[in-house]
Amino acid sequence: MCTLEMPTATQDFAGTLLHTYNQAALTLMISVGHQAGLFDQMGTMPPATSVEIAAATGLQERYVREWLGAMVTGEIIDYTPETGQYHLPASRAAFLMRSSGSDNLAVFAQYIPVLATVENDILNCFKNGGGVPYAKYSRFHEVMAEDSGQSVLSSLIDQILPLAPGLTASLEKGIEVMDVGCGSGRALNLLAKTFPKSRFTGYDLCLEPLEVARAEAHKAGLTNVTFQQRDLTHFAPDQPFDLITAFDAIHDQARPDQVLAMIYQSLKQDGTFLMQDIDGSSHLHNNLHHPLGTFLYTVSCMHCMTVSLAQDGMALGTMWGTEKAEQLLKEAGFKHMSVKRLPHDAQNCYYIVKKEITYPKVYGI
Known part of the structure; x- marks a missing residue:
């Protein structure tokens, strides 16, 4: 039997892996704690026993005790x-x-168990190609809506809209707005409630989140917002819009280039395109120190890239990056854009894109 010790670097790596597995397991338990309301309850309680915590949350003590472990x-x-x-x-x-x-x-911990439900499907894609369609994912739209509710909804009116000069004033007067990949419609319903003189139309590929959006709009008594199911890859609205928004949606499209071209064509002259998307680089070496780099590449592999491939798409993935985004915006026809960031949001950046006014040529001058 060999008595030589493993090299220090090898030991360190083994320790790193064990730490990773512990943290992965902890992530799953954080998801459980979030969904069960345990953190919300314990954050307001003095020190308590597992019996007291279970009673306060209405949960089974034996499960609570093991989770606490x-x-x-x-x-x-x-x-x-x-x-x-x-x-x-x-x-x-x-x-x-x-x-x-x-x-x-x-x-964010909820993404890990949600993505794990398609692990076997992803492995099959590794071997045989293709992609995993949206329909395979359990709770993804629900988790995405909660995620965007924190990063977008909480700051939409007071911080995001002011990034585009004059946009809030235009919405108050009344304009036509389209939201691309509206999902559960939380952002659009908030805009419709805040700006009753404007009219809002949301489009999404999936019916499930649209039904949630419609129900919430009906419950709020909103009459200035509608939601429609559309494959935006081959779609042209029958009217132009003053403002088009896309919240964390473009990189998931089968053909982002075609969708951006549609957005350009659908904007009125001097119209605004407001796009929120993942803040990262198109080049791997620039993402080595990204605070969410590993997480975002994993989400890409397990969702964003593969749902695009399921539609024979470009599969740009979550980390398509600002360089690729700006390239595709320019190829779509946009010439004037700025990329802005907000202090509270380390995950996203915001593209403020204008469609320039074109004037007819005047001859003889």
Whole structure:
């Protein structure tokens, strides 16, 4: 038997892998805690036993106790053996509770179990090509809506719209607005409620989130917003729009180039295209220190890239990058654009794109 010790670098890597597996398991438990409301409850409680926590949340104590074991060994929740009490410190609760708004990072943990449901389908694609269609994903639209609710909805009126000079004033007066890849329609319904003189139309490929959007619009009594199911790859609206928006939607399209060309053609002269998308580079080496790099490439492999391939698309993926985005915008016809970022949003950037006014040629002058 060899008695030589493994090289330090090898030991370090093995330790890194073990740490990774622990963190992956912890991510799953964070998702459970978020969905079960455990963080929301514990963030407002003094130190308590598992029995008290289960009673406060209406959950089964044995499951709560085992979940707490993962939280304690994962150094998220503190435990006092003498009293058998658990405590979620305020400094950690601030990043795990729904009431924290855009600071709540627990919502992102849900992507991991959602993506894991298509692992076998993705493996099949590795071997045989093709892609995994939207219909295969359980809860993806629900999680996406919650994610965008934090990153977009919370700042849409006060921070995102002002990135485009004069846009808020135009919406208050009344303009025609189209949202591309509207999903569950939370952004569009908020805009419709805030700007009753403007008219809003949302398009999406999937029926499931559109039904949610329509139900919420009906519940709110909104009459200035409609939602339609369309494959935007081969689509041309029957009217021009003053404003077109796309929130985290373009890179998922089968043919982003064709969709951007449609957007350009569908804008009125001097109209505005407001596009929110992932903030990253088209070049891998520029993403080595991206704070969410591994996470975003994983989401791309397990969702964004493959749903595009399922439609025989370009498969640009989540990390198509600002360079590729600007290239496709220019190829679509846009000449004037600016890329802006918001302090609270490390994941996205915002493209403010104008369709220039063209004047007829005047001869003889």
